[in-house]
Amino acid sequence: MSLIHLDGVSKFYRVGDQEIRALDSVDLRIEEGEFVSIIGPSGSGKSTLMHLLGCLDAPTSGRMEICGNDLSRASQNRLAAVRNREIGFVFQAFNLLPKLDVIHNIELPLVYSGLPAAERRARAEKAARDVGLGDRLANRPVQLSGGQCQRVAIARALVNNPRIVFGDEPTGNLDSATGEMILRMFQDLNAGGKTIVLVTHDPDIAAISRRVVEIRDGKIRREYAP
C-alpha cells in the first residue's frame, strides 16, 4: 500500500468564464520512506499538486489516497484532520506566527490535536532540541536568523510525528550555506525513515533526492532518478 496514491487526479479552477486545468489526470505513487522532488517552472501545476498531496485541497476528479485515507471528495474538516496527523509543512517564507515565541510556534499543531498543555510543552521542547534550538525557546521569530526560523518551522513540522514532510522551496529565502544546512536536515530526516516531498523549481536542489517528478502544464512530463 502506497503512502500517496493518485489515480487520474485533476484539479480545475474557474476564473470568470475560463476553466484552468491546473492538474490534468495525474497518476502518482509515493512509497513510505521515499525522498521525492517535484520540479517544474512556475505555473506548471507543481504548487497545486503539493496542495493536494499536503491535504490543503481536494481534487476536482480522480482518486486520491493519502496515508490510507481516501480524500477524493474530502471536506475541509476531514482534510484538516489528516493534515494535522500525517503531514508537516516547511514553507519558503517560514510562516511562523510573529506574536508567538519559538516553543509556542512549535507546539501549534499539537494545540489542534487536543493534547494537554504539559505534553504539548514536552514534545515541543524535544522537537526544538532536535533541530538545535533548545536554548532559544523564549525568542520571537524576529529575534532569529532565517536559518533558525526555518529550523523552528522544521521542528513544528515534526512535532506531531507525521509520516510525510513537505518542503515548499524551503531554501528559497536563505543564503546558500544555510540552505545547504536545511537540505541536509531533510536528508537526515529521510535517513531516519521519514517520507520527504520537496517542491522546487531548482534542479540542483532536486538532485539531492532519489526520485524527481517533473511537472509541466498540469501533467507529469517525466520521472527520473538523479
Added chain:
Amino acid sequence: MNLLVALQIGLREIAAHKFRSFLSMLGIVLGVSSLISTLALTTGIERGTRAFMQQVGGLEYVSVINKEISNAKFEFWNLSPGRTLRDAVAIKSSAPLISHVSPELSFGGVVSAQGHSDRKQVRGVFPDHFVVARHELKAGRFLTDLDVDRGLRSAVIGDEIVTLLWPGSTAGEVVGRQLRINDRPFEVVGVLPKYERDEDKRRRATGKSDSSSRNSRRWDPFRGKNESILIPFSTMFYEFRAGAFPMDSMESVRLDGLTVRIGDLDKFRPALEQIRSALDVTHRGVDDFDLDTREEWFDRMESSIRATKLSGGLIATISLVVGGIGIMNIMLASISERVREIGIRLAVGAKGQDIFIQIIVESVAIAFIGGLLGVLAAVGLMEILKLMAPTENVPIMTLGGIVFSVGFAILAGFFSGIYPALRASRLNPIAALRYE
C-alpha cells in the same frame, strides 16, 4: 482545540493590542456602566417609593368615606344613621378579613402648655388606630384599651406638637408632662417619631436647609401624622362632644373618620366585599358610604416606576448594542489583519470550527473584560451621582443588576463575534497562506 486554549490565544491577542482592545471595549464599558447605573437608580426610586407607601399605611389601608346617596334611594336618606361606632363593631364581628378597625372623632381645639398654644386638630381614637395608621413610638406608650374604657385624659402627640409646646425638649422628657386641650389637662403618655420621606431625611443629614422657597412649597404627606394629637375615643366623646348633641350616645355619634386595615392583601377584593356587606346592614341598605383605597394612587406610582425602568433600560440596552457593533467592527478589522495567521493555523491542522471558536472566545473575552470595567465605572458613576444629588433617592446597586448587565454584555460580545468568526472560519487555507 479546547476552550481554555482558545481563551489563552484570545487573551494574548487582546494583550498584544491593548489600545485597540480598549477602544473596542469602550462601547461595552459605557453600555454596562449605564445599564447598571440605570438599574441602580430605578431600584433606588422603587425602594424609596415602596418605603413611602408603607409609611403612609400601605395598600392595606382602606378608608370608609361618606358618599352622596344615589337618586334612586334619596327618599330613604334618614333611614341611615351614617358612619357610627356600630359600623366599626359590625366590621369587627362580621368581616374576618379585616384585622384592625379604627373609628375616630376629631375637632379643632386649642392645645397649650407653658405659654405656648395653637389651634390644632385633636383626634379621638382606639388602640387599633396605631396599627392602621402605621404609627411608631419614640417614647412612652400608645393609647390602650384601659385608656378608652376609663375615658382617661391621656394623649399621644406627634413631633411637631412637641416642637410647638416644648421647643428643645426631647421625646423622653416630654412623656409625663401635662398639656391642655381647650383648657382641660391631659397627660402626655407617648410621643411619635418624626415622620419624613427618605429624601427629606437625607436633606437634613447633608445639612441642606428646607427653607428654600422651592422646598417649603413641597407637599409633605406626613404633616398630618407629625401634628397628631391622639386621645382616647371615649374621652373625646365625653369631654368635647357629648354636650353638643344631647341625643347622641357614643354608639350613635357620627364618626369623623373610619379606617380599617386589611389582614391579607391576597384577599383584597373579598375583604372589601365583607366591609360592604357589613355596612349595608348597619346603614339599612342606604348607599351613603364608599370605600376609598390606595390602589389607584399606588398603581400610578408603580406604573411611573415601570416607565422609568423601561426607558432607562432601553437607552442602556441600545448603548450596549452599539458597543457590540463596535466589537464586531474591530473583530472584522482584526481578522483581515490576521488572514495569514489563520492560514498558518489551518495549514498545521486547525479546523474551521477551531478558528470560529477562537474568534468567538476573543470577542466574548473583550466583552467580558469591558463588562467588568463597566462595573467599576458604574461604581464611580454612583459616587458622582450621590455627590451631585445627595437628596434624591440613593441609587442601589444590586448583585442581580450587575450580573444581568455583564451577562448582557457577554451576549452582545457573543452575537457580534458570530459574523467575524464565520468569515474567519470559512477562509480557504491556500488563499489565506498566500495572502500578503
